[in-house]
Amino acid sequence: MIKGKIFEKCKKYFEEYLFGFDQNHLKTSFLTGKIDLHNVNIRPDKVNELFSKQGLPIALKAGLISELSIKVRLK
Secondary structure (H helix, E strand, C coil): CHHHHHHHHHHHHHCCCEECCCHHHEEEECCCCEEEEEEEEECHHHHHHHHHHCCCCCCCCCCEEEEEEEECCCC
């Protein structure tokens, strides 16, 4: 249940930039406040929009994040 709620929050923020993102890519540790994403594909079109807005002269053709850890402070 908690993992589902965390997934929905992550999906809200990340789905614009990632494709094929589902709960299988998410690992959570509620007690430590750690969220890990594994093997998620980056949407080059959206990332390139960000690069363009920042005036960066680079373009992404494809991308994979093998592991990304996020530490959330629990209050």
